Amino acid sequence: MKVELKLLPAEKRGRLTNQSNLPFGRIFTDHMFYMFYREGEGWQGACIKPYEPICLDPAAVVFHYSQTIFEGLKAYYGVDGRIRLFRPERNMARLNRSARRMCMPEVDEDFVLQALKQLVYVEREWVPKEKGSALYIRPLMMGTEAFLGVKPSAEYIFFIILSPVGAYYKEGFNPIKIYVTDKYVRAAPGGVGDVKTGGNYAASLMASEEAKKLVYTQVLWLDAVERRYVEEVGTMNIFFYFEDELATPALTGTILPGITRESVIQMARDWGLRVSERRISIEEVLSSAESGRLKECFGTGTAAVISPVGWLAYKGREYVINQGQTGPLARKLFEELTGIQYGSRPDPYGWIQFVP
Numbered sequence: 001m002k003v004e005l006k007l008l009p010a011e012k013r014g015r016l017t018n019q020s021n022l023p024f025g026r027i028f029t030d031h032m033f034y035m036f037y038r039e040g041e042g043w044q045g046a047c048i049k050p051y052e053p054i055c056l057d058p059a060a061v062v063f064h065y066s067q068t069i070f071e072g073l074k075a076y077y078g079v080d081g082r083i084r085l086f087r088p089e090r091n092m093a094r095l096n097r098s099a100r101r102m103c104m105p106e107v108d109e110d111f112v113l114q115a116l117k118q119l120v121y122v123e124r125e126w127v128p129k130e131k132g133s134a135l136y137i138r139p140l141m142m143g144t145e146a147f148l149g150v151k152p153s154a155e156y157i158f159f160i161i162l163s164p165v166g167a168y169y170k171e172g173f174n175p176i177k178i179y180v181t182d183k184y185v186r187a188a189p190g191g192v193g194d195v196k197t198g199g200n201y202a203a204s205l206m207a208s209e210e211a212k213k214l215v216y217t218q219v220l221w222l223d224a225v226e227r228r229y230v231e232e233v234g235t236m237n238i239f240f241y242f243e244d245e246l247a248t249p250a251l252t253g254t255i256l257p258g259i260t261r262e263s264v265i266q267m268a269r270d271w272g273l274r275v276s277e278r279r280i281s282i283e284e285v286l287s288s289a290e291s292g293r294l295k296e297c298f299g300t301g302t303a304a305v306i307s308p309v310g311w312l313a314y315k316g317r318e319y320v321i322n323q324g325q326t327g328p329l330a331r332k333l334f335e336e337l338t339g340i341q342y343g344s345r346p347d348p349y350g351w352i353q354f355v356p
C-alpha cells in the first residue's frame with residue numbers, strides 16, 4: 001500500500017505562533033494520516049490529507065460500544081535540529097496488542113510507522129523548538145460499522161493526528177500530590193486494564209474529579225480484588241525507591257505496559273540498581289514513607305516523562321515522601337531520558353529513530 005499525499009498549498013497552511021505558551025492537546029496541525037478497513041478487503045485508502053472532521057453513521061459501533069484503541073508518543077526537536085522519535089516501534093507493537101484484545105484488525109507496524117514519520121515530516125514546521133516542548137502524536141483506531149448488535153465491527157478507520165505541546169514542567173520539576181482511592185477501581189483481572197482503550201479513561205473520570213476537588217493532581221489505583229496492592233496512577237506507571245530497591249508493580253494484566261516504564265527499568269538496572277517488578281501493598285508504601293525507608297516515588301509516562309510524587313493521601317491521612325522534594329534518582333532519570341530524546345546525550349540503547 002502507498003500513502004497518497006493530498007496536501008494543502010503552502011498559503012493555506014497554519015503556523016505555530018506563540019510557541020512558549022502551548023496548551024496540551026488543543027492545537028492540531030494541518031494534516032492527518034487516514035486509512036480505512038473493510039472485512040474481507042483489508043486496510044486501504046492510506047493518505048495524508050488535510051485535518052478535518054470525521055463523518056460517521058449515528059449507529060457506528062464506536063459510539064455505542066466503545067470499540068476503540070489509541071496510542072500516544074512524541075516527536076522531539078533535537079539540539080542538532082533533527083527530529084527524533086523515542087522507541088516508536090514499541091508504540092506500534094502495543095497498538096497491535098491492543099487491537100487483538102479488542103477484536104480489531106491489526107495494522108502493518110512497519111507501514112504505519114513509515115506513514116507516521118512521513119506525516120511528521122510533512123508537518124515538520126509544527127514541531128516546537130523550545131526546550132521541553134514536543135509534537136504529540138495520537139494514533140487511533142475505531143469500529144465504524146453501522147450496526148447496533150454487540151459484535152466486532154466489520155469496518156474500521158485508523159488515523160494519526162498531531163498536536164504541538166509545551167513543556168510539562170513550566171514551574172520547575174516539582175513533586176505532585178496523589179490521592180489513593182479505595183472507593184473506585186480502574187481495572188479487574190481478565191479485563192482491559194492493560195489496553196489503551198477509551199473506556200478505561202471514561203471509567204476513571206469520577207475518581208480523578210473527586211481527587212481534584214480535594215486538590216490532588218491524580219489518583220493512585222489499588223487492585224480491584226483486595227484494594228490493597230498498588231497498580232498505577234492516572235496515565236502513568238508508578239515506581240517506589242525503597243532503601244536499596246527500585247520497585248514497580250508487575251504487569252499482571254491490569255496495568256498499562258508503559259514504554260517509559262520499560263525504559264526506566266532498563267536504565268536503572270544498567271546503573272546497578274536492584275529493580276523489582278512485584279506486588280507492592282499500600283501498607284508497605286505508607287509505613288516506608290513514615291519510617292523513611294521510602295526514599296522516592298515517581299510516575300512515568302510519555303507526557304511528563306518522570307513525575308515525582310511528594311505526598312500520598314490515604315484514608316484521610318497525608319503521607320510525605322522525601323520532605324516533598326524531588327529526589328536525585330527521579331532527577332537523574334528525567335535528565336537521562338530527556339537527554340536521549342532531545343539528542344543532548346548519547347543513545348546507547350538505539351531508542352531513537354529520526355524523521356525523515
Ligand SMILES: *Cc1c(COP(=O)(O)O)cnc(C)c1O
Nearest residue numbers: 235236237256258259260301302
Ligand atoms: C499511556 C499510559 C501509561 C504510560 O505509557 P507510556 O508508554 O510510558 O507513555 C501508563 N498508564 C496508562 C493508564 C496509560 O494510558
